Amino acid sequence: MTDIKNVLVVGAGTMGSSIAMVFAANGYKTVMADIKQEFIDRAFTQVDKSIAWMKENDLLSSDDYENAVKANLTGILNGEIPARGKEFDLVIEVVPENKHIKRSTYEMLSESCREDCIFASNTSGMDVFSLTDSFLKNPSRLVITHWFNPPYLMKIIEVVQGPKTADAVGDKMREVLESCGKKPSVLRKYIPGFIVNRLATAICRELYYMIEQGWVSAQDAENALKYTDGLRWSFEGPIELWDFVGHEITLAVAGDVIPTLCNATDKFPLADEIFRTGHTGVRAGEGVLKKYTGDFDAYVAKRNSRILTMYKVMNKFEEEDK
Numbered sequence: 001m002t003d004i005k006n007v008l009v010v011g012a013g014t015m016g017s018s019i020a021m022v023f024a025a026n027g028y029k030t031v032m033a034d035i036k037q038e039f040i041d042r043a044f045t046q047v048d049k050s051i052a053w054m055k056e057n058d059l060l061s062s063d064d065y066e067n068a069v070k071a072n073l074t075g076i077l078n079g080e081i082p083a084r085g086k087e088f089d090l091v092i093e094v095v096p097e098n099k100h101i102k103r104s105t106y107e108m109l110s111e112s113c114r115e116d117c118i119f120a121s122n123t124s125g126m127d128v129f130s131l132t133d134s135f136l137k138n139p140s141r142l143v144i145t146h147w148f149n150p151p152y153l154m155k156i157i158e159v160v161q162g163p164k165t166a167d168a169v170g171d172k173m174r175e176v177l178e179s180c181g182k183k184p185s186v187l188r189k190y191i192p193g194f195i196v197n198r199l200a201t202a203i204c205r206e207l208y209y210m211i212e213q214g215w216v217s218a219q220d221a222e223n224a225l226k227y228t229d230g231l232r233w234s235f236e237g238p239i240e241l242w243d244f245v246g247h248e249i250t251l252a253v254a255g256d257v258i259p260t261l262c263n264a265t266d267k268f269p270l271a272d273e274i275f276r277t278g279h280t281g282v283r284a285g286e287g288v289l290k291k292y293t294g295d296f297d298a299y300v301a302k303r304n305s306r307i308l309t310m311y312k313v314m315n316k317f318e319e320e321d322k
């Protein structure tokens, strides 16, 4: 496969500006493209803010990160892509989650870029493979790379292959993302929810079901996970935990549990109740767990600070395991 040196990030919004920063910081010549100059300017301001935040929080031990971003990151207007498209080895598509915008972006990229240029979509879940199948030149180079917000902090990136994606493309994206200090998980088949949201759905379906049945309160269900897996998962995920416990035990327990699990496929437990009451979460002032009366931004800030604390703890554990 072609060596990846030149990266184009199309769509320089919340995710695109940060993703572009990560590539530039790790030595890739990176160009951000957006539809208006003011959006490019906003993206560079966002990059400066993110670097300032990382410095304030002791995540950068030298000026190397900032210097690499300054040396490697530039911006262009979308209209310049057709003339410059052949330069790029990898395009990350980060335009809004809208079928028309994604489709027209791929039509333009397919015409503008070399056929060996990898196209990686940051879609949250859209089937970009079917969307582009009728016109995309060389569909074996199209893959999803699903980043989490904020991209400079969250190490996980789900790399999702479509029906025609070459395994070599999934493997190449793993290599490139690892070179940026990330922890990619490669999913060889496009399935709804990928890995992270799929598992969150499975867990919450069972939790909501137990609450709906009146077997447990939301708070007690929450605590049961928070004070067990919440404590362990930063160093030992569920698969390693079961290896630790031993499968003569785990599988015996699972054998009793499986026939009693919620297997509803028509609608999600509690869904009717949630929509009837309007308790749709923090933004609505109340969710399944509790009322949220404070300022939303303060809630986000507190949450981010805790993510940062856990990020540092996980880094420490990773160092110990090396």
Ligand SMILES: NC(=O)c1ccc[n+]([C@@H]2O[C@H](COP(=O)([O-])OP(=O)(O)OC[C@H]3O[C@@H](n4cnc5c(N)ncnc54)[C@H](O)[C@@H]3O)[C@@H](O)[C@H]2O)c1
Binding pocket: 010, 011, 012, 013, 014, 015, 016, 033, 034, 035, 036, 039, 078, 094, 095, 096, 097, 098, 101, 105, 122, 123, 124, 125, 146, 147, 148, 149
């Ligand atoms: N925000 C998140 O937390 C998050 C997380 C994971 C995935 N995603 C996905 O990432 C993608 C982008 O989300 P976002 O939150 O960064 O959106 P955003 O609205 O912040 O950014 C999108 C950017 O794309 C630009 N744009 C619009 N049309 C364009 C075009 N034709 N060509 C080039 N640029 C164009 C916009 O001007 C904007 O700057 C979506 O597919 C979204 O589902 C978002």
